């Protein structure tokens with residue numbers, strides 16, 4: 343796991359209803375229990391930082407006291423600097439416990455001159471964990487050097503302080519631990535770090551159910567690209583939508599608008615002339631290029647492929663209609679685009695006209711079928727009627743694995759399959775059966791993918807955002823909301839909730 347994955351999971355655990363304080367309690371207790379396995383009595387000195395890592399140390403202190411250890415907690419900052427709410431709570435408990443007969447010492451170190459070589463059996467490094475940023479500041483830097491000089495047994499909380507959580511590198515100095523107790527899942531940085539720093543790595547469960555990594559939640563919004571202030575037009579995703587026909591001009595427009603609302607910089611629509619005026623009239627923000635004809639056909643190929651070169655992601659299908667000529671055109675387009683290695687999203691009529699064999703070996707593709715399109719695309723004979731949800735996920739997962747690309751199967755619970763990976767999304771409302779919500783999802787998917795998210799993150803987050811936008815639209819308009827009204831709620835559906843607020 344990368345730190346971002348841990349933050350996403352952590353926030354989704356909170357969304358599920360598991361308070362961060364419980365995670366911290368389980369983490370601190372796990373550290374105490376590991377220490378108790380190593381020695382059964384003696385003194386423990388806990389060096390604590392001001393974030394969640396320090397908070398784990400405060401919790402460990404409490405459990406170690408209960409296990410009969412003599413405990414000294416050295417906070418390497420003034421208590422007012424303790425950032426994390428949960429850590430602050432646990433520090434305050436220790437402050438109240440000062441008056442108890444328990445052998446507990448609390449010391450506050452403001453600068454390194456106050457540091458003394460610890461005389462103790464075990465040192466706990468609860469200074470920095472996944473929240474480390476930039477060069478080590480004092481007194482943390484000196485504390486780390488002091489810890490490394492000691493002969494005591496050293497146990498690092500989550501990650502040895504000074505080790506970069508993602509890469510395992512050490513910019514300056516780092517704690518040389520005998521053991522590292524990390525939480526929930528192994529961290530990439532730990533695996534790559536120098537073993538003389540991590541010592542033996544112990545992965546402790548802290549009560550986060552695996553479903554927090556499977557079901558999408560607001561935590562996934564943390565993966566949205568951060569806008570660089572120096573960014574300029576076109577850098578944040580350029581999308582080409584190939585679709586539309588004489589009778590369907592709304593679908594590509596909805597997909598295009600949803601793509602813009604979810605952050606894409608430039609959206610161009612390539613459509614038959616018959617759809618060009620209506621689409622242009624929907625919105626000034628969509629660039630529309632019309633090709634002669636009522637529906638997409640192979641004569642348009644050359645011109646459309648020129649447009650493909652200039653974009654980051656191509657969405658094919660919206661409102662294309664089902665003319666055989668359109669099927670030929672889509673199939674040839676996809677073959678050419680695959681040669682260019684560009685990401686392709688196939689939705690709606692594209693799923694009805696493009697054959698599975700054409701795209702089955704291409705990784706860089708996302709299909710966004712509903713159940714009917716899924717069954718047709720994978721030419722399933724008998725309708726699959728499975729009552730048990732888990733069995734249904736397993737069955738559909740194995741069918742989706744007939745192609746190398748990602749399948750986002752829309753439904754009351756969206757199922758997202760990519761290789762052995764499965765994500766599930768429960769946002770959305772029955773009101774979203776209104777026409778056009780699928781076009782919005784396809785537009786958001788192409789937009790997030792074009793903005794640099796991974797294939798899986800783009801699809802999972804698009805499903806989450808589209809469903810949230812539907813929920814918000816329903817709150818505002820009731821069941822009768824339309825897809826174009828839903829689009830206006832996309833930005834709000836993308837706002838990242840603050841972690842402590844707890845997400846409704």
Ligand SMILES: NC(=O)C1=CN([C@@H]2O[C@H](COP(=O)(O)OP(=O)(O)OC[C@H]3O[C@@H](n4cnc5c(N)ncnc54)[C@H](O)[C@@H]3O)[C@@H](O)[C@H]2O)[C@@H](O)CC1
Nearest residue numbers: 352365366392393394395471472473474475477478479500
């Ligand atoms: N994510 C989770 O699911 C859980 C995380 N927990 C703990 O929370 C930790 C992450 O907590 P935080 O995000 O608060 O971050 P950390 O506790 O790792 O460190 C952040 C604190 O250290 C300070 N700091 C950062 N870089 C510094 C530097 N270079 N020099 C000096 N001070 C520096 C910051 O001011 C901040 O107060 C994890 O490592 C883990 O120990 C646990 O409570 C269990 C649950």
Ligand SMILES: [K+]
Nearest residue numbers: 467470501503
């Ligand atoms: K640490």
